[in-house]
Amino acid sequence: MISQFFVLSQRGDNIVFRDYRGEVPKGSAEIFFRNVKFWKSDDGEEAPPVFNVDGVNYLHVKVAGLLFVATTRINVSPALVLELLQRIARVIKDYLGILNEDSLRKNFVLVYELLDEVIDFGYPQNTSTEVLKSFIFNEPIVVDAGRGPSLSPAAMFMQGSKRMPGTAVTKSVVANEPGGRKREEVFVDVIEKISVTFSSSGYILTSEIDGTIQMKSYLSGNPEIRLALNEDLSIGRSGHSSYDYSSSSGAGMVILDDCNFHESVRLDNFDLDRTLTLVPPDGEFPVMNYRMTQEFKPPFRVNALIEEAGSLKAEVMLKVRADFSSSITANTVALQMPLPKYTTRVSFDLEPGAVGQTTDFKEGNKMLEWGLRKIVGGSEHTLRAKLTFSQETNMNITKESGPVSMTFTIPMYSASRLQVRYLQIVKKSRTYNPYRWVRYVTQANSYVIRI
Amino acid sequence: MSGHDSKYFSTTKKGEIPELKDELNSQYKDKKKDAVKKVIAAMTVGKDVSSLFTDVVNCMQTDNLELKKLVYLYLINYAKSQPDLAILAVNTFVKDSQDPNPLIRALAVRTMGCIRVDKITEYLCDPLQRCLKDDDPYVRKTAAICVAKLYDINAELVEDRGFLETLKDLISDSNPMVVANAVAALAEIQENSSRTIFEITSHTLFKLLAALNECTEWGQVFILDALSKYKASDARDAENIVERVTPRLQHANCAVVLSAVKVILQQMELITSTDVVRNLCKKMAPPLVTLLSAEPEIQYVALRNINLIVQRRPTILAHEIKVFFCKYNDPIYVKMEKLEIMIKLASDRNIDQVLLEFKEYATEVDVDFVRKAVRAIGRCAIKLERAAERCISVLLELIKIKVNYVVQEAIIVIKDIFRRYPNTYESIIATLCESLDTLDEPEAKASMIWIIGEYAERIDNADELLESFLETFPEEPAQVQLQLLTATVKLFLKKPTEGPQQMIQVVLNNATQETDNPDLRDRAYIYWRLLSTDPEAAKDVVLAEKPVISDDSNQLDPSLLDELLANIATLASVYHKPPDAFVSRVKPAVQRPEDEEEFPDGLDAGPSELSATETEINASPARGPSNVPHVPTKAVPTAAAPPPAPVPDLLGDLIGLDNALVPVDQPTVGSGPPLPVLLASSAGQGLQINGQLIRRDGQIFYSFKFENNSLTPLDGFMIQFNKNSFGLAAGGALQVPPLQPGSSANTLLPMVLFQNISPGPANTLLQVAVKNNQQPVWYFNDNVPFEVFFTEDGRMERATFLETWKSLPDSHEIVRDLPNSFISNMDATLEKLAGANLFFIAKRPLRDTNQEVIYFSAKLPRNIPILVEITVLVGRPGVKCAIKTPNPDMGPLFFEALEALLK
Known part of the structure; x- marks a missing residue:
C-alpha cells in the first residue's frame, strides 16, 4: 500500500506530508517535483500521473492547483491510489469549505487528524465525510472564499446566476454558521460536460455527454431523500454501436449508455419509476454519474473560415450561433483558433455594438482568442480578423490553422434533457420544509470545430 | 478555538523551545493544547523539537481526544530517535488500550503499531491480542491492520503469538470492514512470506463474496484483489464468482471497477460457455468506457489497462473506437495512449473514420503527438492491407503540407509500407524525392536512402x-x-x-x-x-527477397501479456512491465553512501x-x-x-580503376592517427587533401596533409574559409611547398576565432576553399570537432562547480541520451577526456543501480563554462548526459563532440 502522502503547492512547497511506512527515502517530495517539472520523453513533456524513479512509484493528481501525491514501493492498484487522492481532496474540501494552500496551512492539525483516520499503514480506511465526523475532533478554521480556485465543478454557479446562494458551495459541512444554527438546505446539481467534434462541413463527428448529479446536503438528522428522474429514461443502448444512432434519435427518450451510483443510493424503485432513494451522507458526493452518446442538439454552431486575401494576407471569419432558448444565457464563452506559424500580426474587427467581447492574438503560440462574456440564446455573433504573414504560404492555409476550440458554461441548461422531476424529503413533520435547490449547468469539455 | 493554526508557524524567536516547555507544562488545558499544536507545527516544517519529548509525553494522559491525538502524532515522529524516552509512553498506551471509549482503544493500538521501537513492540502484543477480539468493530479493524504493522517490524513475534490465526478468524467476522482489513493484512503478510499463510478456500471464498457487497469501496478493492488470486476449481465455480462480482462494475469508484474487471477476466479463462463469455464481454464494455469520463489521471490508468485487455479480447471494445478519439483538451499522456488503442481497434470497417482523425491530429501543434499520429497512419497501412492505399494517400497529403517533421516521420513509415507491400506503391517515390533536401533526422534520411537503393532501377536519377x-x-x-x-x-x-x-x-x-x-x-x-x-x-x-514484415502494434510477448493481464489494475499494467522489474521492497530507508552526501539533492535529483x-x-x-x-x-x-x-x-581488378583503394591494413601515415580525407584525389584531379582541426598548446591548428597523385607538379597553395558559426579563420599563410607528382607534405595552419561569424544557430560546418596555380579552386566541407574549443583552464573547483550549477537557470540545462556512447574503462576515459580539456570533478554511484554519475567541467573561449553531468553504466552502451551552460545553443554541438570522444 502507499508509503507516503503529501501535498505540494504549484511551486513545489511541501504543505502537508505524512509518512506511513518509512520505506521511501526522505527527499521523495523533492525528487517527485523535479521529475514532474522537467519531464521529457518521446510521448511529450507532461509527466504521466504514475511513474517510477529509483524503485519508488509516484502517483499524483492535480486538484485546485495543488499536487496530491502518494508514493509506494509495491505493485499497488494505481486506480485505488489515484481515487484515494481525489477523495482525500474532497474530504478536506468538505471540512475546510475551500481547498487551497492557505486553508490547508491554517488547518494543518485538522488535516493531519483527517489523514490518520483516512489512511492507516497506507491502507485507505474511510473517505466518507459523514462517517469521519464521529472520529474527528478538530474544528475547521474557515478562510475567505475566492482566494484560490475552488475544487468543485459546482463552483461555476457562483458566476452569473443570482438566483442561487453562491456561498453554499464553499461552506464547510461541519462548521456552524455564524448564528450558531445551520440552515436547512440541500443542493442537487446536474452538471453535464459535453464533447462535440464538428467536421469541416459542419457534420457532427462525435458527441458525448459526461454527466453527474451532484448532491450536497446540509439537512440535520440525515433524512431520506427521493429523487425522481425522467420517467422514460433508458439505460444501455440496444444497438450497441457508436455508429448506430437510428434507434436513439427518435422521440423524447433520454438514453444513457451507462451510469453508476453512489453507494448510499438504493435503486429499489429505479426500474419501476426512475426514482432514486438515498440517505445523503454529509458532504458533497456524486449521486449518479452517467454517460451518453445519443445524438443531442449542440448548443452552439460555429462557422470558421480562413481565406487568403492578397499576398501575405488572409482573413478569418468566426461566427457563433446560440442554438438554445432566448431565456437562457451562456457565459464565459471563449473561442480559440491556432493560426499559421508565420502569422505576425492580427487586426480584429468586431461587429458594431459588441459588448463584453475581447479579442487577442497570442504571439507565442500563434493563437487567436475571442472571448464573449455572455451569449443570449438565439443570438449570433461574428468576428472578423485580418492576418499578416511573414512569408508566402506554400500550401492551403486552412491546413495550417485550426481547429477552433470553444469553452462555455450554460447555467440552467441540460444538454441531455435529463431532469430531476422532483426532490422529496421523506420526513414526517409537515412544518419541515428545507430549501431545495435543483440546478443545471452544461459546460464544454472538448468542443471542437474543424476547418 | 482562537485564531488560526497558521499562527503556529510564525517566526521563531530565540528561546522558543524554553517558552514552549513552559506552555506544555501549563496547568491550563487550552494553553497546553495550543503549545502541542505549536510543537507539531514546528515538527512539520522540519524543525527539531525532539528536546521537548518528555514535556509532550506528559500531556498524553488526558481525556481530551484532540490533545491525545496530537501527542500521538508527535510520538510517532520522534519515538525512533528517543527510544529510551518512548518507553515512558508505554504505560499510558497500555492503559489507553483498555479505555472504555473504543476510539481511545483503537487509537492506542494504531499508534503503538506505528512506533517502530523494539521496546514498545514488546508491550504491544498484549493490547493487540485483546483488541483483535474487542467488541467494537472499529477497534477490531484497526487491530487487524496493526498485525500487518507488527509483521513488518517483527515477523517472528507475530507468528509466535498466534496473531496470524486470530487474523484468519477475522475473515469470518460479522463486520465487513473488519473482514476487508483482515484480508488486506493477510495479503500483505503473504506477499512478504515464502510460506503459504493466506489461501482462499471455498469456505473463505463464500465469506469474502458475502462481505464484498457490504463493505466500503476500499474494502471492496482489498477483497477483489484477494479474489483475483483465487483459482476456481471449475467453470461453474468461476461462473459463480463472476456472477457475484459483476454488480461491482456499476460502482462509481474506478478502483472497484478495475479490480472487478481483473477478477472477471481471470475467471473467464475457465469459463467454457461462449455465450457466457460473450455476455460478460458485453457487460464489461460500458463500465470500461465510463472510466474514460473520470479525471485524466484515472483515464490514463484505464487506458493503459484497456490497451492490454484489447490485445487479449479485442471484441470487448471493437465497436467503441469513437470513445478513444482524442479531445483537444486531453493531456498529452492521455492522447498518446488513445492513439495506441485506436491503432489496435482499427479495422476495415472503421478505418476511414480513424484516418480522418489521424489526419486531423497530424496537423495539431504538439510535435510529439503529431509524429505519433503520422506513425499511426503507417501502422494502420501495414496492419490493414485493404486500407493501405487510403493510408498512403493521407500520408501524401500530409507530406504536401511540407511541415518538416511531418515529412520525415511520413518517409519513415512509408519505407515500412514499401517493405510490407513490395512493388505496389512505387509511383509515389517521385513525390518523396521532392522532400529530399529537407531531411535532417537520421532515421528519415536512412529510410529515404533505403527507398532509393531498393528502387534504384526505377528512379532515373538514383545515382x-x-x-x-x-x-x-x-x-x-x-x-x-x-x-x-x-x-x-x-x-x-x-x-x-x-x-x-x-x-x-x-x-x-x-x-x-x-x-x-x-x-x-x-x-x-x-x-x-x-x-x-x-x-x-x-x-x-x-x-x-526480404521476409515479409507485419504490424507489431499488438506485439507484447504472449507470456508477458499473460503476466500483465494477471496484473490488471496494478502498477504493472500501467508500466507494461512485470512486477519484479520495478518492485524492490526495502526495509526502512537505507542510509546513502558517504560520498553522495557531498553533492546536494539539487544535483542528485538532476535531469539524468x-x-x-x-x-x-x-x-x-x-x-x-x-x-x-x-x-x-x-x-x-x-x-x-x-x-x-x-x-x-580485388576491387581494383573488378572495376578496373587505376588509383585503387588503399587497404586499411597498410598504415597511411607514419605516426599518429590518420587524418580524414577532405578532398579525395578522385574528386581533386589527383590532389588529395587530408585534414583535421586540432588543439595544441592552447591554440587551434588545422593539421593538413596534401598529396599530389596527379601527373603534374602543384604549387602556390592558398586557403580560404567561409563564414562559420565560430568565426574560424586562418591565422597565417598556408605553408605548403611545391608538390611533385607522387609526393606529399604535412603542415599546421594556425587558426583564429571570432573573425567572420555566420548568423543563425550554431553548427559545426566549416566550408573551405583551396587553390593552387595549376588546378581550379577546390571546395570542400569539414566538420569542426567541437572539443578543439575547450580551453586548458577549464578545470573547476568542486565548490565553484556546485555554485555555478545552481546559479544557472534550469532553462539553460539540456539533456541528451547518447545511445551509441559507452565507457569501458573509467580511468582511460577520464584520461582521454582530460586530454580534450574536459576536466573530471567528481563521481558517485547512482542509488539502486550500477550506474555512475560523473561530473566534468569545460570552458569555451571568452570564459563560457560548460558543466557536465554524465550517467553511465560502465561497459554498457548508452550514456545520459546533462549540461548546463550560459550558452545553451552550444548544447547539440557539445553532445556531438562528447559522442565522438566516448566512442
Missing part, C-alpha cells in the same frame, strides 16, 4: 540522389552510413555504370578507412569481397535520473515498425562469410 548524400558521408550518423553503403551497392548492382562505380569507390573507401565503426567497416568489407569475387553472388545477397526513468517506463510500448530491419543485413553473413585474410586490390 545523383545518392551522390548528394555521399558528400557528407563521414559526418553522417552510423545509421545513415550503413544505409548509404548498402544503397550504393544496390545501385551499382542494378545499374553497373561508371557513375555508381565511382560512388562505390568513395563509399567503400570511406567505410573501410575513415571509420572506426566496426559494423560499418565489416559490412563494407563483405560487400567489397563479394563484389570483387562474384558479382552474381553479391546480387543474390544484396538484392535477396529523470531521463533514466522515462526510458525505463516508456521503453515498453512498441515504438512502431522502426524495429523492422531496414536492410537485409541478416542475409549477408551467411552467403558472404569471407576468409579473414586481407584481400587488397
